[in-house]
Amino acid sequence: MKSAACQLMRALRGSTSQVAFSRQLGYRSNVAAEWEGGRRFPHALELLRICEALEIDAVGALRELAPESAALVDPADLGPWLDHLRGPVSQTLLARRAKRSRHQIRRWLTGTAVPRIPDFLVLLDALTHRPATFASRLVDLREVPALQHRLPHERRRMAFLAYQRQTPVQRGLREAGLAEDALLVLPMAAAGLEALRALHLELEGRARRTAAQSGEPDAVAVLALGTARLT
Numbered sequence: 001m002k003s004a005a006c007q008l009m010r011a012l013r014g015s016t017s018q019v020a021f022s023r024q025l026g027y028r029s030n031v032a033a034e035w036e037g038g039r040r041f042p043h044a045l046e047l048l049r050i051c052e053a054l055e056i057d058a059v060g061a062l063r064e065l066a067p068e069s070a071a072l073v074d075p076a077d078l079g080p081w082l083d084h085l086r087g088p089v090s091q092t093l094l095a096r097r098a099k100r101s102r103h104q105i106r107r108w109l110t111g112t113a114v115p116r117i118p119d120f121l122v123l124l125d126a127l128t129h130r131p132a133t134f135a136s137r138l139v140d141l142r143e144v145p146a147l148q149h150r151l152p153h154e155r156r157r158m159a160f161l162a163y164q165r166q167t168p169v170q171r172g173l174r175e176a177g178l179a180e181d182a183l184l185v186l187p188m189a190a191a192g193l194e195a196l197r198a199l200h201l202e203l204e205g206r207a208r209r210t211a212a213q214s215g216e217p218d219a220v221a222v223l224a225l226g227t228a229r230l231t
Contacts, residue, residue, distance in 0.1 A: 001117075001118040001119075001121040001122050001125070001131070001146075002038055002118045003038075003146040004118070004121055004131070004135070004144055004146035004147045005035075005038075005041055005116075005117040005118040005121060006035065006036055006037070006038045007143060007144040007145065007146055007147075008117065008121075008135055008138070008139065008144050008147075009032070009035040009036055009041070009042075009117070010035075010036045010143070011138075011139035011140065011143035011144055012050065012051070012054060012056075012138065012139060013032055013036075018030055018032035018033045018036070019032075024053070025050055025053055041116040041117040041118060042116070042117060043114040043115060043116050043117070043120075044078055044114055044115055044116075044117065044120040045075065045076070045077075045078065045114050046114075047117055047120070048075045049075075051138060052075075056138050057137075058137075058138060059073055059075055060137070061134050061137030061138060062078075062081070062134065064133075064137065065124070065128050065130055065133065065134055066085055066128060069081055069084045069085055072084050077111045078111070078114070079108065079109055079110050079111025079112075080111070082108060082109050082123060082127065083109040083110070085127040085128060086109065086127060091105050091106055091109065094126055094127070097126040098119075098122050098123060098125075098126040099122070100119065100122065104119075108123065121134075121135075121147075129154065129157060130154050130158075131147060131150070132144075132147040132148070132150040132151040132154050133151065133154050133155075133158075135147050136151060
């Protein structure tokens, strides 16, 4: 991910000179040249600060990667967010995926250390499989060719995961070409069906009590037949 990190930092600079860009961010030395040359890199929190100075919503980009963990994204400490993304995966397995030491992984997840941009992209890949998606929210991904080719694959993967999360009925409706609105009414339709079934049981109970009192059990069969047509 080193090449991707260099290209990302170059894309963030845009048409501004390296010296002017460094000064704009509050550095006295020409750090932009160091970043783009791969000799050193800012850490992830520094990247968020740089993006904020450029009016780029990097925090929002991180939240979009995993909506279920969005509330944990903290521009001052990404450790809890990264650890939540890990889920049930052990630190040992994550270290193997990221090809980093378990000691490094533990320090990043606990917030005692902050990963530099190349390591941060590696972590995003190991945890979300979407480093290109993140970069595409910050810059034109054509300026980051090291990640550009990955974006279509990441989008296909997310579409497949979304498909897997659908119920069989939702899949059938979508494959039949029905409008998206048809999927939105399914919860309401299911609730209505449950209400009808509850009404059926209530009426059947009343009918049984009435039949027991009147000695006419056929009334129960007639009522059951009528309410069955409703459900």
